[in-house]
Amino acid sequence: MAKSPMRVVVTGAAGQISYSLLALIARGDVFGRDQPVDLVMLDLPFAKDALEGVVMELQDCAFPSLKSVTATCDQTEAFTDIDVAVLVGAFPRKPGMERNDMLAKNAEIFKAQGALLNTVAKKTVKVLVVGNPANTNCLIAQKYAPTIPKENFSALTRLDQNRATAQIAAKAGVTSDKVSQITIWGNHSATQYPDAWHGKVNKDGAEVAASAAVNDDAWLKSDFITTVQKRGAAVLAARKLSSAMSAAKAIGDHLHDWIVGSEGRWVSMAITSDGNKYGVPEGLIYSFPVTCEAGVWTVVNGLEISEFSREKLTVTAEELSGEAKYAAEFLEKASA
Amino acid sequence: MAKSPMRVVVTGAAGQISYSLLALIARGDVFGRDQPVDLVMLDLPFAKDAMEGVVMELTDCAFPSLKSVTATCDQTEAFTDIDVAVLVGAFPRKPGMERNDMLAKNAEIFKAQGALLNTVAKKTVKVLVVGNPANTNCLIAQKYAPTIPKQNFSALTRLDQNRATAQIAAKAGVTSDKVTGITIWGNHSATQYPDAWHGKVNKDGAEVAASAACNDNAWLKSDFITTVQKRGAAVLAARKLSSAMSAAKAIGDHLHDWICGSEGRWVSMAVTSDGNKYGVPEGLIYSFPVTCQDGTWTVVNGLEISEFSREKLTVTADELSGEAKYAAEFLEKASA
Numbered sequence: 001m002a003k004s005p006m007r008v009v010v011t012g013a014a015g016q017i018s019y020s021l022l023a024l025i026a027r028g029d030v031f032g033r034d035q036p037v038d039l040v041m042l043d044l045p046f047a048k049d050a051l052e053g054v055v056m057e058l059q060d061c062a063f064p065s066l067k068s069v070t071a072t073c074d075q076t077e078a079f080t081d082i083d084v085a086v087l088v089g090a091f092p093r094k095p096g097m098e099r100n101d102m103l104a105k106n107a108e109i110f111k112a113q114g115a116l117l118n119t120v121a122k123k124t125v126k127v128l129v130v131g132n133p134a135n136t137n138c139l140i141a142q143k144y145a146p147t148i149p150k151e152n153f154s155a156l157t158r159l160d161q162n163r164a165t166a167q168i169a170a171k172a173g174v175t176s177d178k179v180s181q182i183t184i185w186g187n188h189s190a191t192q193y194p195d196a197w198h199g200k201v202n203k204d205g206a207e208v209a210a211s212a213a214v215n216d217d218a219w220l221k222s223d224f225i226t227t228v229q230k231r232g233a234a235v236l237a238a239r240k241l242s243s244a245m246s247a248a249k250a251i252g253d254h255l256h257d258w259i260v261g262s263e264g265r266w267v268s269m270a271i272t273s274d275g276n277k278y279g280v281p282e283g284l285i286y287s288f289p290v291t292c293e294a295g296v297w298t299v300v301n302g303l304e305i306s307e308f309s310r311e312k313l314t315v316t317a318e319e320l321s322g323e324a325k326y327a328a329e330f331l332e333k334a335s336a
Numbered sequence: 337m338a339k340s341p342m343r344v345v346v347t348g349a350a351g352q353i354s355y356s357l358l359a360l361i362a363r364g365d366v367f368g369r370d371q372p373v374d375l376v377m378l379d380l381p382f383a384k385d386a387m388e389g390v391v392m393e394l395t396d397c398a399f400p401s402l403k404s405v406t407a408t409c410d411q412t413e414a415f416t417d418i419d420v421a422v423l424v425g426a427f428p429r430k431p432g433m434e435r436n437d438m439l440a441k442n443a444e445i446f447k448a449q450g451a452l453l454n455t456v457a458k459k460t461v462k463v464l465v466v467g468n469p470a471n472t473n474c475l476i477a478q479k480y481a482p483t484i485p486k487q488n489f490s491a492l493t494r495l496d497q498n499r500a501t502a503q504i505a506a507k508a509g510v511t512s513d514k515v516t517g518i519t520i521w522g523n524h525s526a527t528q529y530p531d532a533w534h535g536k537v538n539k540d541g542a543e544v545a546a547s548a549a550c551n552d553n554a555w556l557k558s559d560f561i562t563t564v565q566k567r568g569a570a571v572l573a574a575r576k577l578s579s580a581m582s583a584a585k586a587i588g589d590h591l592h593d594w595i596c597g598s599e600g601r602w603v604s605m606a607v608t609s610d611g612n613k614y615g616v617p618e619g620l621i622y623s624f625p626v627t628c629q630d631g632t633w634t635v636v637n638g639l640e641i642s643e644f645s646r647e648k649l650t651v652t653a654d655e656l657s658g659e660a661k662y663a664a665e666f667l668e669k670a671s672a
Contacts, residue, residue: 053574060582062512176398238389
């Protein structure tokens, strides 16, 4: 293989999402079959045996793209010299825990990870934060890694985009690959705003506006939005386990499009709101529609934002500002 | 897409192996990206909600190759008109259960499935039995589906082959894709015989015998064999869960090579021993080295079998004959 190996770390590597994701990465579906990967798995000490079991399985899969696989509980070893970091691991919300407690616990974790990325990762590292609260965890990691370009940090809203796309496809009576330009704005949370107003559907050989194909604006303003916002909970209720398969697929899609290119397609990524032209406050990690080429994302600008949409964009921005403020204050007190 | 859709049923669809496998099939990695698939999931009623959750996830993955996905608890509906059946579901061995009890319980299940395949599946259906005891379950299903060609039935030993290949690769200091011709003979059980004597390793640009590359015949006759035989238990001990990811990969490999062709590569498949030239008793489902082309497998004949190997081939054949006899007697008594 001509390409030099790409060093990829996955945290929370012994968990469910990672189990589906590692196979995807090792198979070559994420970075391309011609891109050899040195895969590094990181998790907490209690998961050491489980990690070793997954290493055995990855070896037994005999994937040609997988140049090496290592499991470690040592963060420094895991983050050294990496090209890509997929931060799946985070402190889960336990029953009875307030959202702010979860924010606080994760702020510490992602501060440490950001600082570590700052010292031992390649300066060109691309970081995808999946562990929730994804946007705010990403913001914190970015803040504590000032020598890594801000645009190298992103959080995952691709799962929400894929879910929204599937809803539009079902409503319009086509398969998902016939639907494009569905956007997720804002926070990967209940305030996310699934927006089909700029979407397109390829139906019976012709490309039409998604809203025309769906022919139900009331639905687009109500049930469509809530169904996508609550899809995670719906899968959890049915499976009694969270959406590992579809989350892994979305992570693979996000990384592929970011690094290999989106071929003109609009994809949703939560990235720095600095310099944005949509009136979203700066200093946040906010999901926008972007296109990707040569490893760089560019926001799709100039989209018309209706009054209805403007209100939605604002609600999710305010939630993000609140989270950012709370986390920053917590970290200041903690280090005082 | 030019190809007409392939109807594929997976039983035990709510389980772990299926969770990894369904994503693989839906993605297009098994039958090719140009082969649309109508995926049917079958499991027992208690797993109905879990299956619905997986349907949601597959929908959210937005795989272009996945033309449709249905979940059902109705065997007849599930097996109607199918092109491919992947029988993952089987009665698991509970603590304290004797192997013969497990044989008996599964004999009833696979007799019913065989009879059903015989009546409602396409006559061209290809059947892969994964649920253990795989070889004997396959033999029974085949017996009760007399109008489906015997060669359309197979059981999975590809996982063992992939594991054996990975062991040889590690010993020879190469990646798995540089190792070929590793064979699994016999039963997918502790008596399986991993055979590297006809294997090849591509090292430093030259192709050499695997035994030369490993340079440790004593190991090939002992630890190599036992490591592969016990790999499943090793993964289970580490993960506290069985090898879903690598099993799914092996199932995908087996189906791909069988249906799309193995391009001259030797692959291990447990198939009918009728007409075999290796002195294995007829009337068994026994793993041989085969090549596949145009949807047909052909045993690699004429391989030299040493005295050491002959003894191993016989031990696993004896075990299979014993299982077949026990299952057949049980079913006769049950229907008397």
